[in-house]
Amino acid sequence: MRTFRIAMVQMNPTVGDLGGNVRRILRWLREARKAKPDLVAFPELAVTGYPPEDLLLKPKFVEDNRCALNEVVRAAKDVVAVVGYVGQGDSAGHHPPSSPVVAAGRHDIYNAAALLAGGRLVTTYAKRHLPNYGVFDESRYFTPGRRLPLVTINGTAVAVNICEDIWLPHGPTRRQAAAGAEIIVNINASPFHLGKSRSREQMLATRARDNGVIVTYTNMVGGQDELVFDGHSVVLDHTGDLVARAKGFEEDLLVVDLNVEAVARSRSAGGRAPRTEPPAAMSVERVVLGPKPRKKQSRVVAPVEPLADPLDEVYEALTIGVRDYVKKNGFRHVLIGLSGGIDSALTAAIAVDALGADNVLGLFMPSPYTSRESREDTIELVRRLAIRMKTLSISPTFKTYLRTLDGVFAGAKADTTEENLQARIRGNLLMALSNKFGHLVLTTGNKSEMSVGYATLYGDMAGGFAVIKDVPKTMVYELAHRRNRRGGQPVIPKRIIDRAPTAELRDNQKDEDSLPPYAVLDPILKAYVEDDRSVEEMVDMGFDRRTVLRVVALVDRSEYKRRQAPVGIKITHRGLGKDRRMPVTNGYQGM
């Protein structure tokens, strides 16, 4: 039986760290080589990390990326490999410049895949479809590719394409399969959001079946600023059946023997595979490497790692997001302001899972409004998580501020100013410890708060990384329950979960004094912030008009706060970062 052995390297590069990424590629290449694969696949832009953003505008960076690739080329003497990098000059396909403002000496660059064999760069494929929506800005940097190399490796016809290329039914996959490709090597840097691992596999299965071709999907893994790549590399056979799946949220090497004979058999038997090539501006170029199938000693049994429950995937995404942000930015320790509330408790639990209890420091900063329960629950949380904690009272500083402001505030009533001051003292104390001892401050605000602006700029919003910024409050509770059910003693004390949420910035304050109940607020926020629903549509969905109008106004008015918020992990299909680019100055009163 004719088979083709692919080794898929699901790796975790760091954006910009070309040297580190190449070392990582070479290490995995050595590991992969042991399986004697016909081909080793690395993710999209494995050399540079994804997304390199405006590093791509530096000609020296593009040049250095090419030098980094050359190291890999030289190492790939006895192996065929596909590696994502930034192409320039070596990817054909003329395209008129899209902008008249081209920096001197700058040339078109491509999101490219190099095919390496025998210590040389055999050919390249450049991504055809450049995503420029959501978190993506690829049209800012890249020129779309025009060439379609079809490479026969040890007797099997292989075509490479990249990420977005396979999401489109009319993309290159169709033409590549029609031109004879038996295997599509799709390389990826596909950011996670809730439920994506499943919808992605559905799409890949459909694409494989529609084109009668084996699809191998090699994804990146790890965190990069607001993005998390979830791994879950997969192989689907030509009927759309799942053949193998790599782990989620960690590096992995997936070695699979692909049954190419079945593809060929199915094609000669006729069936649904496209017989004619659709018209396209892309030209197919044929390359042959090692013309005969290699004899295999034995078949490998490829794993099908399970997909976790979607909510557990979110927890994993948050964990790897924190770990990678902290480590890739050169930090070891994190500092978290603990209030006795659910948000800071969940954030601390995630931090402990990401970094270990020794690397997490809690700071409890009580005021006269801090309840006994908050104090007790914080102490209990700290005990269960086995982290260290410091306590600093904000009362003396709060009093001094009020004395300082006494003259200018004379006659004015107490309002949110005094509440914000307390939050800002806490922010300052966290930053003081961070400055003195080098901890990264993790903020604890959730998506519901961040959306309606129920957060103090420079107060509880102060910090380097906003862990649960994209997690709605109702999901914060679900995640806390999940974490508690994981076995062993529940880490988050029950009372923290059960108590009514409060900022404790004045007596008997409850979140629900200022906001609709979260069970009402969160679906409205999803409709408005994530799905761009109008007020009428939300009312039609059954929400109370007054509540909707109030929420919409709160969201619109707090754009300036979000603009100054720290980066945080995207876990929904529309986060509050690069996904959502609203003007601050915005007169839209539309309903």
Added chain:
Amino acid sequence: MRTFRIAMVQMNPTVGDLGGNVRRILRWLREARKAKPDLVAFPELAVTGYPPEDLLLKPKFVEDNRCALNEVVRAAKDVVAVVGYVGQGDSAGHHPPSSPVVAAGRHDIYNAAALLAGGRLVTTYAKRHLPNYGVFDESRYFTPGRRLPLVTINGTAVAVNICEDIWLPHGPTRRQAAAGAEIIVNINASPFHLGKSRSREQMLATRARDNGVIVTYTNMVGGQDELVFDGHSVVLDHTGDLVARAKGFEEDLLVVDLNVEAVARSRSAGGRAPRTEPPAAMSVERVVLGPKPRKKQSRVVAPVEPLADPLDEVYEALTIGVRDYVKKNGFRHVLIGLSGGIDSALTAAIAVDALGADNVLGLFMPSPYTSRESREDTIELVRRLAIRMKTLSISPTFKTYLRTLDGVFAGAKADTTEENLQARIRGNLLMALSNKFGHLVLTTGNKSEMSVGYATLYGDMAGGFAVIKDVPKTMVYELAHRRNRRGGQPVIPKRIIDRAPTAELRDNQKDEDSLPPYAVLDPILKAYVEDDRSVEEMVDMGFDRRTVLRVVALVDRSEYKRRQAPVGIKITHRGLGKDRRMPVTNGYQGM
């Protein structure tokens, strides 16, 4: 002599304020009508303001924009007008969807110009070339247009195109002129940067001459978040000569009689104008309105407003940028922390010019490190600007913080932690006054500081709008001198300009203890931050290698601060906002 009278409305819309923008359009339409023009031109996206950003993803916003346009259509009964709006459905040109992830019910939208006459929408043109570099994200939203309407109005052939379309030598202008257009009505929202008014006119003159066509360029004016539109609408005749220019940095109506006969004469005499239409995928469609030239009572004499010196333009841009941010966001008063230094002095002067002295409040917040000179100079500045000032000492609060932190800091040496604390107390006091009384806080950091991270997050960086964020320190001095030479008493005391810059956060501190002299720093920052030069290139330019390496490291390490900085006005060709999108997690050590 056959002439064509155009009225160009250089207006200042507000992003999203559809109702307000329509009222403004109708008011200008009434005003323009008095001149009995053949055509009235409004800027690009006059209905929505520019850039509407992710408002464009709301189907209701696009629908409301269309309703807003309809109000203008109905009002344009006895006049022909070109108005920028968001087109949907009514602009032909099929295009495959660029993204598989299209929200349900979303359709392609266009950056369009409506041609209105006789109370109906006669035809539309959709922008062909969508800028997606620098501050622009148009490919995120718009589909490029395919149609080229050529409209004969009162016997003169007129073609419309939009902004970027005219920057490209191979853009629609060429084809429109070849198809017979005598006048190009180019409508714009062209953001200001230093020197742009001049380079833009050079380009327009070249385009007019190359195509033997009259170019009318109607620009937007005003501030929108980080962008300022400078106005300076112009008309160039078919030989590239300047015929008329509107004012800079304010609304204006430019009425010009265009000598169309000269265009026709020059064409029949032959010459350089393109005789053959270049091959293109765009189809020309002809429309005729009012077939005969109208009799004019008298010729209008169009003004040629002077272009100010480039540095004076920067000052104007900063002034209108502040005024529009403050007013369009519903504020009246601003609050500025005054230190006795040049940055806060210049910021205060700009604020007074933008808003009037009555609307500017200074806050002086001395510490034991504050010098006598700083105090005296601040008082003198306040006197000359005739603004109010409050004084709040930070010393008691600083002492209380230190006492609070005494235990956790035991044994640690004083470092920048204590300096940052002082800056953060000041930030908190400014925010407290802002929260209590509703002032907008203007921050005072310059581009040099913001680039190297010589600024305290949540301290001097705390505020709603960063006025001189894109002004290098050396230019801060130049602008201060300019402002002082403007006539009357110099507003910025000489000693503020002459003293060595200091943050006064410890004894005898000077900026040059931490940074290279600004005369050295600023050119390096320009090369690195604005021009993407590599270390080797900067060394070749004559800069000291060690200094360059130090500056590069400071810039790279402070990305996280800039990510949390308030919005500020772009005045260079590459600001620190949407122009520059660097990853925070960034392992690039490239030189």
